[in-house]
Amino acid sequence: MNIEILLVAIFTSISCSIIGVFLVLRKMSMLTDAISHTALLGIVIAYMFIPDLSSPFLIIGATIMGLITVYLVELLVKTKRTNNDAATGVVFPFLFAISIILINTLFKNTHLDIDAVLLGKIEFVVFDRLILFGMDIGPKSLYIILFITILLITMSTLFYKEIKLVIFDKSLAVTLGISVTFIHYMIITGASLTAVAAFDIVGSILVIALMVGPAATALQYSKSLFRTLLIAVAIGIFNSSLGYFLAYTFNLSISGSISTITLLSFLVAMITAPSKGIISTIMRQHKQKNDFNLLALLFHIYNHSYITEHMKPIPYELLSVELKWSESKFTSVFTNAVKNEYLKNKDKNLQLTKDGLDFVRNKHYKYFKEEIE
Amino acid sequence: MSDFISINYTLIIVVLGTMILGISAGAIGTISILRRQALIGDALSHATLPGVVLAFILTGQKDIWVLLCGAAIAAVVSVSLIALIQKYTKIKNDASLALILSGFFGFGQVLLVFVQRSGNASQAGLNKFIFGQAATILRADVLFLGIVSLLIILLMLLFWKEIKHFVFNKEHFQTLGFSSILLNTLILSLTILVVVIGIRSVGVILMSALMISPGVASRQWSDKLSVNVILASLFGLISGALGAYISAIKASLPTGPVVVIVLSIIVIISLFFSPKRGIIYQARRNSTYKKTLIKYKPLVHIYSGNDLSILTSTELDFLVKENLIEGKDDIIKITTDGTQLLKYLLGGIL
Amino acid sequence: METAIHIEDLTVAYGINPVLWDIDLDIPQGILLAIVGPNGAGKSTLIKSAINLIKPISGHVLFYSHKYENIRKQIAYVPQRGSVDWDFPTTVIDVVTMGTYGKLGWFKRPTKKNIKNSIEALKKVDMEKYANRQISELSGGQQQRVFLARALVQDANIYFMDEPFQGVDIKTEKAIITLLKDLKKQNKTVVVVHHDLDTVEDYFDWVTLLNMKVIAHGPVAEVFTHENIKKTYNSNALVKLRDDSNV
Numbered sequence: 001m002n003i004e005i006l007l008v009a010i011f012t013s014i015s016c017s018i019i020g021v022f023l024v025l026r027k028m029s030m031l032t033d034a035i036s037h038t039a040l041l042g043i044v045i046a047y048m049f050i051p052d053l054s055s056p057f058l059i060i061g062a063t064i065m066g067l068i069t070v071y072l073v074e075l076l077v078k079t080k081r082t083n084n085d086a087a088t089g090v091v092f093p094f095l096f097a098i099s100i101i102l103i104n105t106l107f108k109n110t111h112l113d114i115d116a117v118l119l120g121k122i123e124f125v126v127f128d129r130l131i132l133f134g135m136d137i138g139p140k141s142l143y144i145i146l147f148i149t150i151l152l153i154t155m156s157t158l159f160y161k162e163i164k165l166v167i168f169d170k171s172l173a174v175t176l177g178i179s180v181t182f183i184h185y186m187i188i189t190g191a192s193l194t195a196v197a198a199f200d201i202v203g204s205i206l207v208i209a210l211m212v213g214p215a216a217t218a219l220q221y222s223k224s225l226f227r228t229l230l231i232a233v234a235i236g237i238f239n240s241s242l243g244y245f246l247a248y249t250f251n252l253s254i255s256g257s258i259s260t261i262t263l264l265s266f267l268v269a270m271i272t273a274p275s276k277g278i279i280s281t282i283m284r285q286h287k288q289k290n291d292f293n294l295l296a297l298l299f300h301i302y303n304h305s306y307i308t309e310h311m312k313p314i315p316y317e318l319l320s321v322e323l324k325w326s327e328s329k330f331t332s333v334f335t336n337a338v339k340n341e342y343l344k345n346k347d348k349n350l351q352l353t354k355d356g357l358d359f360v361r362n363k364h365y366k367y368f369k370e371e372i373e
Numbered sequence: 374m375s376d377f378i379s380i381n382y383t384l385i386i387v388v389l390g391t392m393i394l395g396i397s398a399g400a401i402g403t404i405s406i407l408r409r410q411a412l413i414g415d416a417l418s419h420a421t422l423p424g425v426v427l428a429f430i431l432t433g434q435k436d437i438w439v440l441l442c443g444a445a446i447a448a449v450v451s452v453s454l455i456a457l458i459q460k461y462t463k464i465k466n467d468a469s470l471a472l473i474l475s476g477f478f479g480f481g482q483v484l485l486v487f488v489q490r491s492g493n494a495s496q497a498g499l500n501k502f503i504f505g506q507a508a509t510i511l512r513a514d515v516l517f518l519g520i521v522s523l524l525i526i527l528l529m530l531l532f533w534k535e536i537k538h539f540v541f542n543k544e545h546f547q548t549l550g551f552s553s554i555l556l557n558t559l560i561l562s563l564t565i566l567v568v569v570i571g572i573r574s575v576g577v578i579l580m581s582a583l584m585i586s587p588g589v590a591s592r593q594w595s596d597k598l599s600v601n602v603i604l605a606s607l608f609g610l611i612s613g614a615l616g617a618y619i620s621a622i623k624a625s626l627p628t629g630p631v632v633v634i635v636l637s638i639i640v641i642i643s644l645f646f647s648p649k650r651g652i653i654y655q656a657r658r659n660s661t662y663k664k665t666l667i668k669y670k671p672l673v674h675i676y677s678g679n680d681l682s683i684l685t686s687t688e689l690d691f692l693v694k695e696n697l698i699e700g701k702d703d704i705i706k707i708t709t710d711g712t713q714l715l716k717y718l719l720g721g722i723l
Numbered sequence: 724m725e726t727a728i729h730i731e732d733l734t735v736a737y738g739i740n741p742v743l744w745d746i747d748l749d750i751p752q753g754i755l756l757a758i759v760g761p762n763g764a765g766k767s768t769l770i771k772s773a774i775n776l777i778k779p780i781s782g783h784v785l786f787y788s789h790k791y792e793n794i795r796k797q798i799a800y801v802p803q804r805g806s807v808d809w810d811f812p813t814t815v816i817d818v819v820t821m822g823t824y825g826k827l828g829w830f831k832r833p834t835k836k837n838i839k840n841s842i843e844a845l846k847k848v849d850m851e852k853y854a855n856r857q858i859s860e861l862s863g864g865q866q867q868r869v870f871l872a873r874a875l876v877q878d879a880n881i882y883f884m885d886e887p888f889q890g891v892d893i894k895t896e897k898a899i900i901t902l903l904k905d906l907k908k909q910n911k912t913v914v915v916v917h918h919d920l921d922t923v924e925d926y927f928d929w930v931t932l933l934n935m936k937v938i939a940h941g942p943v944a945e946v947f948t949h950e951n952i953k954k955t956y957n958s959n960a961l962v963k964l965r966d967d968s969n970v
Contacts, residue, residue, distance in 0.1 A: 025811060029468040030412050037578065079652055081644060082589050085411035085467070090589050093582030094637035097630035104625050119482060158830055165821055169807045172873075175774055175800045176825030177792075205419065206482075209475035216464050216472055219812060223857035228812045247483075251490075256482030263476025267454075270462055278461045463810040463859065655738070662739040663780050670734070670781065673745055719741060 001248050004126050008142050009244050009258065012201050013210055013236035015149040015194045018156055020211035021218065021225075021232050022187050025167050030085065032211045034073065034092035035066040036195045036204035041099035042066070043196075047107070054128070054140070059196050066192025067185070069095060120203030120255045141201055148197050152190055156229065159183065164225050202255035213262035214239065220266075220273035239265055293333045295363045297323065298342055301352055302360050313349040388617045390515040391628065394571050395583065395613025397522040399605035400529060401563050402584030403591060407540045407598070408560070411588075412467070413455075415581030416474040417568045420451035422481025422577070430487060437514065441569050448565040451477055514573070521570050525563050529602075532559060537598055574617075575629035583609065586636040593647040612636040666718055672697050675705060676715055724751035725787075727881055727912040728773065733782035735765070735772050742768045744936040746782065752880075753910040755903055755926065757917040757943075760933035761956050766916040767803070769933065770883040774800055786881060796825060799879035801870050803886050809858050815869055816841055816854040822876035837876075844872040847905075848898055864895030871902060882906065882913045889918065900926050923947060 039062035046061025076087035218231035243258030342356030421444035428443025591604035616632030697711035728750040848868035
């Protein structure tokens with residue numbers, strides 16, 4: 001295993017996860033797709049002026065192009081002629097197509113390699129070293145992505161409450177005097193910068209996985225924004241480590257392996273997450289159905305004996321007739337009620353116990369949000 | 374003319390193929406946009422990669438039918454997963470699309486390594502998948518494209534009434550006893566079909582543009598769904614033909630990007646210059662309205678029956694001079710011209 | 724009575740469709756005011772343009788003779804419940820504490836005292852049991868009460884509420900109305916966009932009947948008449964006015 005590649009992968013994941021949470025919550029997931037593609041045009045244009053592939057101006061050019069992309073999409077949406085999705089789908093292929101044509105006509109023989117743009121070159125990051133005072137201190141990409149990670153952590157710490165407010169309730173933010181535009185473009189700049197640095201490493205399509213995957217997975221577990229961020233970062237680290245390990249062991253594409261793991265870990269969370277996962281949802285629905293049946297049965301007795309008949313018990317036969325359930329259903333719900341000691345069965349005359357009464361009151365409030373006496 | 378055809382036989386084939394693709398992509402894309410699922414084409418086209426590669430690994434054939442089948446299967450799996458995520462989580466639609474798109478593509482990339490290791494294909498194959506290469510379209514392909522497109526258009530015509538109703542109001546559609554699931558499946562199947570046949574010509578990334586841009590452009594010209602679909606098909610046809618033609622005569626230009634640029638120019642023209650809806654027309658109309666409104670506020674004031682004492686004599690003189698009101702024996706009356714102006718200011722409510 | 728809100732000459736249009744026409748209103752301090760009118764009458768637009776969420780074509784709004792920007796902290800706004808995403812990962816107490824962010828300023832974190840205030844506010848709307856719940860688990864009425872609690876911690880003098888009674892249960896409706904009366908007792912001014920004509924007389928002491936323009940404005944007992952209501956709910960209220968245009 002190459003520890004440097006692993007570190008690059010991990011820090012790419014961390015920065016993508018942080019910005020990804022904000023983007024997913026702002027419903028801008030597909031914008032990552034757009035930005036990571038159009039950044040290429042920024043690089044191409046910057047390259048026309050400064051033909052040096054390692055120049056930092058290329059990153060700046062790409063970041064600006066990311067901002068332009070978002071701005072153009074918003075402009076289209078503002079005209080009310082198109083919705084957000086369609087606007088994204090119009091703008092980014094256009095800018096991307098321009099960059100492909102420029103590369104194909106102007107830079108055919110240079111090192112602007114489209115494959116590398118789309119698929120990344122994490123395998124080769126170790127060959128591009130940062131030399132400081134004649135000393136080799138590690139791969140350049142590691143320092144770039146480390147810098148961006150620190151920048152994002154600083155940004156989300158300093159502006160945590162503003163970011164939260166702007167994403168959750170824009171109108172409150174406006175009335176409280178917080179500049180929505182500033183926060184919005186700060187997030188977009190962060191996203192753009194991260195996408196640019198990350199696509200150089202894992203490729204433009206897999207940036208999307210690194211940004212959206214951990215965020216979507218974390219949302220299955222968490223009930224606060226802060227925890228969502230922490231869990232997303234942890235999941236990002238896990239995905240990239242496991243992805244790299246598998247790629248190394250079986251000699252696979254590293255970025256491909258990481259994004260496959262990212263999708264898988266989301267699917268696992270979707271199925272197994274406590275309270276929000278599919279399994280617990282189905283179990284809850286099942287329990288709810290049982291609850292409802294039980295409530296219907298007990299509520300019937302409740303109505304009968306507490307309101308209409310002044311504590312008078314209800315005969316078993318009458319209940320079974322009045323509920324109009326199938327016999328098997330009635331028997332099973334009835335047995336369940338007796339087993340839980342919710343009702344007393346005295347010579348086939350039925351009456352609620354104290355537990356039964358509590359059950360009716362609690363569940364009725366829980367499901368109908370209405371209190372009964 | 375016949376001379377031209379014989380010389381440019383391949384060119385004709387290529388242009389024809391891309392043209393046909395443009396028609397069906399434009400038509401089904403318009404429906405996707407109206408269903409607010411514009412980017413589904415983007416997600417699906419990326420998600421087909423593992424299907425294509427797996428089909429190749431399993432059969433060892435580069436036959437187009439085999440690869441397309443693989444692509445279609447992967448697309449079906451990804452659509453089902455998206456539906457599952459929608460049903461069971463609170464993840465928003467765009468996030469689930471992004472997740473499936475990138476996850477599947479990454480998996481395809483992993484599988485590609487196996488292909489490369491067996492020395493069977495190079496990255497060039499993937500490159501074609503991503504950008505498309507219309508120049509390699511053969512006569513048999515055009516036939517195939519034609520048949521599939523015809524099938525798509527026929528199905529759309531056959532279910533036109535239902536599709537229209539379904540897109541417009543899903544709930545009401547269901548109450549009439551139609552199956553929403555069936556129609557949803559139909560529309561998605563048509564989408565998958567277009568995506569799968571389109572990838573080969575214009576490639577993965579730009580497939581989405583071929584589905585979205587014609588719909589967005591056509592929307593600027595009409596409110597009628599049928600007109601929208603026909604116009605979108607026409608735009609798809611024009612850009613497909615033009616794009617393929619340009620890219621075929623200049624070999625350095627890949628088809629997909631050229632088609633997309635032609636399309637984007639159509640979108641830009643439509644957005645800015647279409648009458649009644651175009652950005653320029655609307656901006657001018659709105660600013661004229663605003664200016665007129667501010668200029669003639671005193672008239673509105675009189676009309677609304679508000680307290681007249683706050684109006685200055687300059688304002689009243691101005692209105693009289695413009696022949697909007699007339700004063701007779703201390704009674705102010707709005708003239709016909711004034712009523713006309715008010716009608717405009719009130720947005721036609723009067 | 725001191726004038727809390729002064730609206731003058733306010734005209735708003737979306738594109739070339741006018742929404743509000745030449746609105747002149749003076750709203751005195753310490754009243755509960757309902758803004759009533761049919762759908763599309765511009766009720767929400769009126770309060771949104773008062774607090775600069777929408778830019779009017781002409782006219783201006785003053786609060787105690789100050790522009791909104793200079794007196795922002797004394798004004799709280801409760802948006803429609805549907806305007807936010809309730810799946811957002813946050814808790815009830817956190818949403819309520821957001822009301823303090825304006826006074827905190829940039830970079831500062833909410834203090835223990837802020838949290839305590841938030842809990843107090845939650846108690847007032849009978850939601851303190853739910854403080855640590857995730858907001859997606861709340862019913863519609865509970866969501867509305869959380870929004871109200873959030874407005875309370877803003878500790879404002881003027882409250883704008885957009886349809887707070889929309890789709891809530893009886894318990895919430897009662898809780899909201901108790902709260903409104905409480906605010907009035909503290910001499911605060913409350914402006915509520917309201918839908919239900921039947922409850923106007925019970926809940927509010929002033930009413931503005933609005934349909935693109937102000938049809939009537941004043942104490943409920945004086946202006947909430949059958950004739951005025953009819954005038955307001957006539958879809959072409961402005962056309963009706965033509966008879967009056969000959970002065």
